[in-house]
Amino acid sequence: MSETAVEARETRKVYGQGAAAVTALGGVSLAIRKGEFFTLLGPSGCGKTTLLKLIAGFESPTAGQILLHGSDITFDPPNTRPVNTVFQSYALFPHLTVAENIGFGPKMQGRPKAEIAETVKRMLALVRMEQMADRKPGQLSGGQQQRVALARALAPAPKVLLLDEPLSALDLKLRKEMQIELKRLQVETGITFIFVTHDQEEALTMSDRIGVMQAGRLLQVGDPRAIYTRPANRFVASFIGESNFLHGTLRGNEMTLDAGPVLPVEKGDNAPAAGPVTAAIRPEQIRIAAGGGIPAKVRDTVYFGTDTHCVATLSDGTEITVRLQSPVSGDVGLHPGSDVHLRFEPGALIVLPEET
Amino acid sequence: MAERSSFDISRLPGFATVAVTVFVLLYLPIAMLVVFSFNAGDSVAIWEGFSFRWYPEAWQNEEVKDVTFRSLKIATAAALISTTVATMAALGTTRRRATRGQTFVYVMINQPLMVPEIVTGVALLIFFSTIKVATGYQGLGYLILAHSAFCIPFAYLPIRARLEGMDLTLETAASDLYANRWQTFRHVTLPLVAPGAVAGLMLAFVTSLDDVVITLFVKSAGQDTLPTYMLAQIRRSVSAEVNAISTLLLLLTVVLLTAFFLLTRKRS
Ligand SMILES: Nc1ncnc2c1ncn2[C@@H]1O[C@H](COP(=O)(O)OP(=O)(O)O)[C@@H](O)[C@H]1O
Numbered sequence: 001m002s003e004t005a006v007e008a009r010e011t012r013k014v015y016g017q018g019a020a021a022v023t024a025l026g027g028v029s030l031a032i033r034k035g036e037f038f039t040l041l042g043p044s045g046c047g048k049t050t051l052l053k054l055i056a057g058f059e060s061p062t063a064g065q066i067l068l069h070g071s072d073i074t075f076d077p078p079n080t081r082p083v084n085t086v087f088q089s090y091a092l093f094p095h096l097t098v099a100e101n102i103g104f105g106p107k108m109q110g111r112p113k114a115e116i117a118e119t120v121k122r123m124l125a126l127v128r129m130e131q132m133a134d135r136k137p138g139q140l141s142g143g144q145q146q147r148v149a150l151a152r153a154l155a156p157a158p159k160v161l162l163l164d165e166p167l168s169a170l171d172l173k174l175r176k177e178m179q180i181e182l183k184r185l186q187v188e189t190g191i192t193f194i195f196v197t198h199d200q201e202e203a204l205t206m207s208d209r210i211g212v213m214q215a216g217r218l219l220q221v222g223d224p225r226a227i228y229t230r231p232a233n234r235f236v237a238s239f240i241g242e243s244n245f246l247h248g249t250l251r252g253n254e255m256t257l258d259a260g261p262v263l264p265v266e267k268g269d270n271a272p273a274a275g276p277v278t279a280a281i282r283p284e285q286i287r288i289a290a291g292g293g294i295p296a297k298v299r300d301t302v303y304f305g306t307d308t309h310c311v312a313t314l315s316d317g318t319e320i321t322v323r324l325q326s327p328v329s330g331d332v333g334l335h336p337g338s339d340v341h342l343r344f345e346p347g348a349l350i351v352l353p354e355e356t
Numbered sequence: 357m358a359e360r361s362s363f364d365i366s367r368l369p370g371f372a373t374v375a376v377t378v379f380v381l382l383y384l385p386i387a388m389l390v391v392f393s394f395n396a397g398d399s400v401a402i403w404e405g406f407s408f409r410w411y412p413e414a415w416q417n418e419e420v421k422d423v424t425f426r427s428l429k430i431a432t433a434a435a436l437i438s439t440t441v442a443t444m445a446a447l448g449t450t451r452r453r454a455t456r457g458q459t460f461v462y463v464m465i466n467q468p469l470m471v472p473e474i475v476t477g478v479a480l481l482i483f484f485s486t487i488k489v490a491t492g493y494q495g496l497g498y499l500i501l502a503h504s505a506f507c508i509p510f511a512y513l514p515i516r517a518r519l520e521g522m523d524l525t526l527e528t529a530a531s532d533l534y535a536n537r538w539q540t541f542r543h544v545t546l547p548l549v550a551p552g553a554v555a556g557l558m559l560a561f562v563t564s565l566d567d568v569v570i571t572l573f574v575k576s577a578g579q580d581t582l583p584t585y586m587l588a589q590i591r592r593s594v595s596a597e598v599n600a601i602s603t604l605l606l607l608l609t610v611v612l613l614t615a616f617f618l619l620t621r622k623r624s
């Protein structure tokens with residue numbers, strides 16, 4: 001178990017009481033490995049911040065346990081946990097300089113002055129803010145404040161760093177820069193990062209592993225490829241990337257679509273053995289062929305630059321989106337009303353478990 | 357267009373006349389007081405030429421010195437006590453979600469602003485005389501306590517304003533960075549409240565310094581403060597000395613209030 005940095009065991013959190021009670025987390029169990037970049041991904045209000053607060057110690061769980069490097073810290077106060085947070089609002093101390101902000105943690109830990117000065121210097125270099133040491137936070141841009149907040153949280157050398165949507169306040173260009181920066185810092189320091197975001201692209205590009213959450217539940221944990229190619233259910237399939245959903249009847253490894261054709265399928269985790277099912281396929285896993293596939297009628301095409309999306313309807317009215325690479329001319333030559341055949345890449349059609 | 361439809365009091369007929377009259381009534385007497393503090397003659401009504409004589413004369417008056425020091429002593433002690441109490445009251449009233457009793461608590465803290473001074477004065481007179489009889493203590497403590505009490509709301513308001521503008525995440529961040537409760541207060545909360553507390557301190561000081569009504573009721577024999585002394589002087593005969601002292605008090609007040617204004621403005 002020494003490979004686990006943070007573990008949540010059946011962790012529940014209910015805010016308020018009686019009729020006003022809100023269940024923010026409904027029994028989440030999760031093990032985050034040492035030194036990994038772990039992302040909690042989910043829509044707003046699904047309980048991501050709550051889980052971070054329980055790990056940081058700002059809130060106590062209603063039930064369940066939180067373990068850090070194997071020891072139970074469920075009810076330890078935040079100032080005794082070797083865990084630091086990068087707040088969404090940065091929460092830099094406005095009355096202290098950049099250097100004093102960064103030195104705050106080590107100072108409270110009672111480190112000797114010389115060591116603090118050395119740490120501050122090292123952290124300033126790490127986030128490339130040496131020139132700004134004597135400025136006050138009010139004199140910094142958003143991106144610079146972000147770097148200081150990172151340096152401040154890293155300075156006490158925590159076992160785990162928690163980041164609550166740290167990039168959401170930045171504009172697109174800066175956000176891309178900081179994504180790379182964050183990844184670099186994580187690799188350089190080797191500290192376990194728990195990163196929260198509602199942006200699926202950010203999660204896919206930065207993470208070693210992703211935990212997808214919805215309405216206080218953890219739906220799937222896995223590396224970005226597994227999450228994308230083998231979504232555990234319909235929510236994950238549509239929240240991360242786009243998916244087409246097809247209904248039909250499963251028998252063995254074949255599925256008879258409601259629209260008629262019979263297709264080979266892959267079974268996702270917990271998929272039923274037989275009976276009526278839903279299967280998912282990504283728009284880029286479908287080809288348009290002259291013949292031999294599933295007959296469909298083109299409804300519309302939408303030009304996206306590198307890609308062109310073609311929306312086609314099957315005989316039972318099911319809409320399927322196909323992503324095609326745009327040709328040199330920019331025109332894929334498909335017109336509304338024309339008949340086409342859709343061919344699915346082998347293994348791309350995944351049977352999902354029944355919705356509960 | 358929006359300008360035309362909005363109500364603008366400065367466009368009412370006669371506005372300028374009223375405004376000028378009010379300013380004259382407010383500031384002309386004060387201006388005369390200041391001017392006549394530099395009068396060479398004894399009169400406070402007839403100008404006899406420019407002179408500084410009343411300032412050293414007032415200062416050489418042992419009685420004036422005595423009451424001035426007493427006033428400053430009381431004001432300093434009352435400002436310190438009331439600011440400490442007000443800081444704790446503000447921390448207690450701004451750090452929680454609104455509760456049912458909140459308004460009641462505000463009213464209790466700000467009670468001296470609403471209850472007529474004369475009522476407080478009489479109440480304290482009766483209360484303190486019981487204690488005086490019981491303990492035999494006759495010192496300045498009663499005046500300091502009374503002043504501290506009515507200064508609390510003046511200290512409380514700027515401190516509360518400051519605390520309400522403070523981001524509570526900062527305290528969470530401090531605890532995240534290994535600060536215990538006391539360290540969080542000492543290194544984060546206190547420095548951020550400080551400008552409000554200094555503003556409160558000055559406001560309380562000025563308020564204590566010019567109190568007459570409550571002081572008159574509470575003071576024992578020989579415990580005149582500057583304002584009650586001046587009042588007694590004027591009742592006997594109007595002295596030009598009083599003009600000089602008033603001018604100095606006015607100067608002190610203006611300086612403190614300007615500093616207060618600068619301190620509270622800086623935030624935004
Ligand atoms: N202090 C609180 N009191 C009551 N309800 C809360 C509180 N904090 C969060 N919630 C509720 O708990 C749920 C999860 O919130 P949160 O963890 O902040 O979600 P996320 O960070 O994923 O957006 C939401 O429904 C939210 O309204």
Ligand SMILES: [Mg+2]
Pocket residue numbers: 045048049050164
């Ligand atoms: Mg959140």
